[in-house]
Structures are given as structure tokens and as C-alpha cells.
Amino acid sequence: MTMDNQSRPCGCRCGGVPAGGKFLPGHDSKIVPQLEADHGSLIDFWAWYEKAMVGISPEPPAS
Template structure:
């Protein structure tokens, strides 16, 4: 088991969580950021599928 204390927030705000992957509510920042970076979720998905071609999907816990 790993110690998750001091983990940076997954939204890349720079703040530190109390042990989770995100600060409360910060997980909701991901979709708008992907849309801003790629134009839309459909554009992001097309980019993702192209980037992942030929790679086995990784399992996340």
C-alpha cells in the first residue's frame, strides 16, 4: 500500500490533496480543460484514439 498524502491535485491547480486524487470539486475541471485544449470532447476522443492506436489499454484502480 502506498501513502497518498501530499499528492498534487489531478486538475493541475498546484494544490495538495489530503490523500485523494483531487480536491473537492476539482475533478469537474477536467472536461472543460479537455474541451479547451482540443476544441470539443469529440475532437479529444478522436485525438485519444489516434494516440492510443496499437497500445493495450491500461487498467486503472
């Protein structure tokens, strides 16, 4: 089952609904700063992601 863009929330989780695509205009640029805030750096995020992808339960990001 696929969702049409009319009911898909913005990928940045702002709560808005884009008319087309996955993000409201400019909201895709919010992702990298949020990953850095959640994980410390993109390198730390990538290490966390790699563990998750091979089935190792990674520690939750430091808040």
C-alpha cells in the same frame, strides 16, 4: 513504487495536494472544460486520444 496521497498533486494540476484521493474537493469537475478548451470539443479530444492509444502520433491540440 507507489506515491501516498500526501505527496500526490491534485489531478487538475492546480498545484494543491489533496488529503485523500486524486483531487481537491470539486476539482475533478475542471477536467472536462479544460479538455474542451484544449481540443475544441470532447469528440475532438476522443479522436486525439484514440490515435494516441494505437500509437499514431496525434497532432498537438490547437491552442
